[in-house]
Amino acid sequence: MSARESTDSRPTAPLRLLAVHAHPDDEASKGAATMASYAAAGVEVMVATCTGGERGSILNPGAEDDPAGKRDLAGLRRREMAASQAALGIRHRWLGFTDSGLPEGDPLPDLPFGCFALQPLERAAAPLVKLVREFRPHVIISYDENGGYPHPDHIMAHKVAVEAFAAAGDPERYPGTGSAWEPSKLYYDRAFNPERFRALHFALEEAGLKSPYAERIAAWQETDAEGHQPPAPTHATTTQIECGDFFEVRDEALRSHRTQVDPNGFFFAVSPDLQRKVWPWEDYSLIESRVETDLPETDLFAGIR
Numbered sequence: 571m572s573a574r575e576s577t578d579s580r581p582t583a584p585l586r587l588l589a590v591h592a593h594p595d596d597e598a599s600k601g602a603a604t605m606a607s608y609a610a611a612g613v614e615v616m617v618a619t620c621t622g623g624e625r626g627s628i629l630n631p632g633a634e635d636d637p638a639g640k641r642d643l644a645g646l647r648r649r650e651m652a653a654s655q656a657a658l659g660i661r662h663r664w665l666g667f668t669d670s671g672l673p674e675g676d677p678l679p680d681l682p683f684g685c686f687a688l689q690p691l692e693r694a695a696a697p698l699v700k701l702v703r704e705f706r707p708h709v710i711i712s713y714d715e716n717g718g719y720p721h722p723d724h725i726m727a728h729k730v731a732v733e734a735f736a737a738a739g740d741p742e743r744y745p746g747t748g749s750a751w752e753p754s755k756l757y758y759d760r761a762f763n764p765e766r767f768r769a770l771h772f773a774l775e776e777a778g779l780k781s782p783y784a785e786r787i788a789a790w791q792e793t794d795a796e797g798h799q800p801p802a803p804t805h806a807t808t809t810q811i812e813c814g815d816f817f818e819v820r821d822e823a824l825r826s827h828r829t830q831v832d833p834n835g836f837f838f839a840v841s842p843d844l845q846r847k848v849w850p851w852e853d854y855s856l857i858e859s860r861v862e863t864d865l866p867e868t869d870l871f872a873g874i875r
C-alpha cells in the first residue's frame with residue numbers, strides 16, 4: 571500500500587480545529603486570536619457559522635447610513651465574514667440556517683417561523699455532522715449551555731456542537747452524511763471570563779484610564795452583596811492559549827464586521843499592548859476528552875500531538 575492509500579487515521583498529518591459559531595462576527599469576538607495563532611502554526615482551522623445573521627441590527631453608528639446594510643444586510647454580512655476569514659487565515663463554512671433574532675419585550679414574542687432555534691435537533695445538527703465527517707477536526711470549540719449570552723441561536727449552536735461531537739463518530743447515526751469521524755476533544759470558550767474582565771478593569775484604573783467594564787463589575791459585586799444568586803455558574807478555565815501576538819489580527823477581524831462592531835466601542839477599549847501585559851491568553855474549558863491529558867493545559871491539542 572502506498573502512502574497515498576494509507577488508511578492510518580493517526581493525526582500525524584495537519585491537526586485540525588473546528589469552531590462552531592452562531593452568527594458572522596462571533597468568530598471575531600470569541601477565540602479569534604487562538605484560531606489565528608494555530609493557523610499561523612500550520613493547524614487547519616475551520617469556522618462553521620450556523621446562520622447568516624439576517625436578523626441582526628446595525629450596531630455601529632458609523633455604518634448606519636450604508637445603503638447596502640438597509641437593502642441587503644445578509645449579503646453585506648457575507649462580505650464582512652469573508653474579510654474576517656481572510657484576516658484570520660482560516661477556512662469557513664456557512665451551515666445555512668436563518669437567524670432567529672434576539673426576542674425583546676414583555677411578554678417575549680414568539681420566535682420567527684423556520685428560524686434556526688426552532689429546528690428539531692437532528693435537522694439542526696445534520697449539516698454540522700456532515701462537516702465534521704468531511705473536515706475531520708481533532709478539536710471542536712463551542713459555547714457553553716447558556717450560549718455565552720442568552721441569544722436563542724447561541725444556545726442552539728451549543729446544542730448542535732455537542733450533538734455533532736457525540737454523534738459524528740457513530741456510523742449508525744446521521745446516515746448519508748459521510749464516514750464516521752470521532753473528534754478527540756470538546757471545549758467551551760470563556761471569552762467573557764469574569765477574571766479577565768476584572769484584570770483588565772483594574773489595569774485600566776491603575777493606568778488612570780476609563781474602564782468600560784466598571785458597570786459590569788459593579789453589577790457582579792452588587793448581586794453578591796445583596797445575597798442574590800451569583801451570575802450563572804460557568805465552567806472553570808482548564809486551558810489558556812497564549813496568543814497575544816495575534817491580538818491585532820483579532821482586532822482586524824472584528825473591524826471587518828463593520829455593521830456589527832463599533833470601532834470606538836467596547837472591544838477596542840484596551841490597547842493590545844496593555845492586554846498582552848495583563849491577559850495575553852484566551853481561555854477555554856475542556857468539557858470532554860477522548861485522549862489522556864493533564865490539566866491545566868496550554869494547548870488545545872495536548873494529548874493528541
Ligand SMILES: [Zn+2]
Nearest residue numbers: 592593596721
Ligand atoms: Zn451571535
